[in-house]
Amino acid sequence: MNEHLSGLISQVSLTPYQAIGIPIALLGAVFLSIGAQLQHRGVSKVEGTHGDGSKSGLSLRQLGHLVRRPSWVLGTVLLALAIIIQLISLGFAPLIVVQPLGVVAMVMTNVINSRVHGIATDRRVRGSILLAVLGIGIFVAFSTVYAVEHEFSDGQLTFILGLLAGVIVAAGGAFLVFRAKLRAMFYIVAAGTLYGFVVTITKVLINRWRTDHIDPLMIVCFVGLVIAAVLGGYFVQTAYSVGSPDLVIAGLTVIDPLVAIAIAITVLGEADHFPPFALAGIAVGGALSVVGVVLLARHHPQTHH
Numbered sequence: 076m077n078e079h080l081s082g083l084i085s086q087v088s089l090t091p092y093q094a095i096g097i098p099i100a101l102l103g104a105v106f107l108s109i110g111a112q113l114q115h116r117g118v119s120k121v122e123g124t125h126g127d128g129s130k131s132g133l134s135l136r137q138l139g140h141l142v143r144r145p146s147w148v149l150g151t152v153l154l155a156l157a158i159i160i161q162l163i164s165l166g167f168a169p170l171i172v173v174q175p176l177g178v179v180a181m182v183m184t185n186v187i188n189s190r191v192h193g194i195a196t197d198r199r200v201r202g203s204i205l206l207a208v209l210g211i212g213i214f215v216a217f218s219t220v221y222a223v224e225h226e227f228s229d230g231q232l233t234f235i236l237g238l239l240a241g242v243i244v245a246a247g248g249a250f251l252v253f254r255a256k257l258r259a260m261f262y263i264v265a266a267g268t269l270y271g272f273v274v275t276i277t278k279v280l281i282n283r284w285r286t287d288h289i290d291p292l293m294i295v296c297f298v299g300l301v302i303a304a305v306l307g308g309y310f311v312q313t314a315y316s317v318g319s320p321d322l323v324i325a326g327l328t329v330i331d332p333l334v335a336i337a338i339a340i341t342v343l344g345e346a347d348h349f350p351p352f353a354l355a356g357i358a359v360g361g362a363l364s365v366v367g368v369v370l371l372a373r374h375h376p377q378t379h380h
Contacts, residue, residue, distance in 0.1 A: 096168025103160035110153030117147025207367025213360030259318030271334025
């Protein structure tokens with residue numbers, strides 16, 4: 076028994092130092108959840124008092140009113156702290172390990188939102204949450220054992236930047252052309268995709284900085300990161316104006332990690348040492364999490380009230 080346990084422990088690729096990133100990421104998810112709830116409250120109030128009912132994106136006038144809403148400002152501060160904490164966790168552990176832990180924010184947001192509106196969660200909601208958490212647990216368990224980090228090459232980084240440029244052009248173009256017809260899911264998917272790139276590029280920059288690999292390409296990365304973060308942030312605020320915080324956070328906590336993890340696996344090679352059964356395991360875990368979040372978005376309390 077002890078030999079089997081020792082053998083299993085010896086296979087874990089995550090070092091004790093890297094494992095520190097897991098509780099840090101969980102703390103960031105807590106701040107994300109509370110900040111999202113407060114931001115949604117501020118956006119809803121501004122939309123109700125200064126909106127024109129078009130649901131075509133927040134105007135500059137509405138954005139000006141947002142910065143004067145205490146709930147929105149406090150929510151923004153908490154989200155900024157969540158981002159800082161997440162970056163710290165990325166400095167410790169592989170992206171593929173810590174990024175999926177954002178699902179905790181989805182669970183907390185559902186609980187907080189239900190308490191705020193005085194609505195008890197039913198069996199379907201609890202089952203959806205359990206399914207999502209189970210899926211993420213499976214995903215993180217395999218990632219903790221087999222995920223590895225590499226020093227990223229200029230070619231990999233340039234490829235990621237090219238993909239990001241395409242996403243920015245596509246999302247921005249769609250918004251400019253079809254903004255009068257777009258609904259919450261567009262903004263959630265677009266923001267989640269952009270945030271997935273933001274997290275990935277941030278992870279690359281952290282690793283290059285720690286290895287003293289500093290060059291002009293890092294400046295290009297930073298500019299792309301800022302553009303993606305600003306556009307994604309605007310899309311999130313607009314999503315709050317047309318959807319519940321449950322739906323927004325549920326979508327982001329699936330799309331953001333899926334995009335970041337897809338890049339980590341296909342471009343950055345963090346899953347290079349995964350045996351076939353481990354790849355199957357993370358596929359199953361990811362699928363369970365997606366199904367859980369989709370069911371949660373369908374059955375969250377505000378859908379029925």
